[in-house]
Amino acid sequence: MKRLVTLVTALAGIFAAVSPRAEMPATVVSEAHINNLSGKSGKGLSDAIRKEFKPQKLNGTDGLTCDLQDHFTGRTVSIINGCFPAGYESGEIVPHKWWTYIDEAGGDDIKKDLNNLIPMTADDIRRKSDLLPGKVDIPEFSSAYWSVGIGSIYGKETDLYSPPEQLRGRVARAFFYAAVMYPADIFTPRGYNMMDTDYPYFSVYGKELLVRWSKEYPVTPEEMEWEARAAAMQGGGNPFVKYAELSEYIWGDKAGEVYRVGDDPVPLHSTYHLEIDRVYLSSPHIPADAVWKIDGTTVTSKVLEASEIGIGSHDLEYSSESTGETGRMMIKIVP
Template sequence: MTPNSTVRHRRLASLAAMMLGACVALAQGPNNSGTYYKPADGKSGKSLKTAMAEVIVDHSAISYSGLWKCFYTTDRRSDGKVWDMYSSATNYTMGGPQQGANYKKEGDSYNREHSMPKSWFNDARPMYTDLVHIVPTDGYVNNRRGNYPFGETNGEQYQSAGGFSKLGRSTTSGYSGTVFEPADEYKGDFARIYFYMVTCYEKRVATWQSDMLDGTAYPALSRWALDLLLRWAKEDPVSQKETERNEAVWELQGNRNPFVDYPGLEQYVWGDKTAVAFSYDHYDSDGPSAITEATGGRPATVCVYTIGGTMVRRDVDKAGALQGLPKGIYIISSGNRGGMVKSIVR
């Protein structure tokens, strides 16, 4: 074993104990929510969605101008810059002169993006200022997105720098209109935001207008959109960025996103676990669920280790990194030099 690999092995072994504890905590439910979700205990499917709606719908309304200040807490990168989920080429100073400024191209300014377009709900409140779905993004890329649905595309109409996000004809089965595709590492983030929105506003969502919605309170999402978002949520598990943002929203707005607190919860509401009763204090996501240290960059190939630090796969694609492995606890690292680390329960 080389000196570098020895150091690597020791680092992974030390991380293993810490991450195992994190996984146990996850299985027992979110540590900071207490009995917040207790009213949803024992529910499943449609009833679970309704119960969750009653838990999370009451929250403090933030002013639209107040969102700028909230971003200092919810969307600031570790280097102090704006965390932009639409562009990989921006480097905005939080609150600097580029905040809300005019733009002609990508990189000119950032603004407040309603990730679920406000035109879908006719600019109505409290959705209009709900911090859960409003994030800072590059103004030009945001403008190119417009109010198009999320989806998957070849990006023949537009691509942001490096092809980070794309606009074009949908390649998703069941829908052929124009869609906006975010980067892979944020697809799960946006899926869980959408699950939150159609749950939190269950009593309103049937009146919203979008090709992603079906005009009902349940399932609320059209079949093609639901299948897409369920897949995105599975392929891009909950990250540390999301958990930290969820905590910040809790402090600022007074409610939480249960789909971040309970990775895989969407399967209990819409997926293959709709007949399984939800337990708020002893939750089993049945993998893959993850606690991730997000890097803010595009995902690379990863290596997979056992909880003891033994490498079992090298330089494999993130999306299929765990396919075929026995059920257990694994550590995923973005390469052999450290960086992004995950603890995943399968």
């Protein structure tokens, strides 16, 4: 038996093209792409998440009809066809103002991204403004749910807001999402206290706070429901909600380790990055005893650094003694 698998074929264990559509259920959209993250690590994993889960369209809350919890007041908010009740607006978790001065397009995107939006009163939006989240030591405003005031970052006093406890896990995962989906060349001064332009995209303060919150406040059914709604409306949800373990491989205890989906072998991909990826010569569709050649040369290891193979397009061949099956495919290694 022979197979010919070309570069345009999905090499991540899915041998049929899947086109994400905004109206598709979140489970369909996410599961069609999660396998493409297997075998990635570090910045390569972050880049793959951005590629696989980037929203297809952003309309903000236009057309949204649902009841949402406002954790800043403890009230339920009914939104009908995108219209908020009197006194309410669409608020942001990650302030788009941190991007505004440099990248209007990026700032506009995150401002419309449902994965970053929450219902808030106009007064609370004004109080929160573009402050950093954190621990408020000296409140200037406080309620039963949240506070604004003076806290400490790097030993220096600064203005902070302390989010409602029920919202802190979602705040962390929204920041994870924003950092990966909307990286920037530069931030405003306030943004720099939380974010960074280089991978892994957070300051020391931001990483420590968000990783801690993500562990202390795991994903809730409410958060899962909102992620599914965002995925259905935009064509992309927040993978750090649906696959919460992903954050551990970028910022947490497993940072730098290779991400794998379940117990399946890490499948082949079509494209690899020279300095950060490994090539796993395996696939659920190829016999486990397959012998491999790269550009005509037999290789004994089934795990190779992309840098060992080198930049360019490479011809992969395999043959299985147990089944008699042979096959051929192409991969590309880029800088």
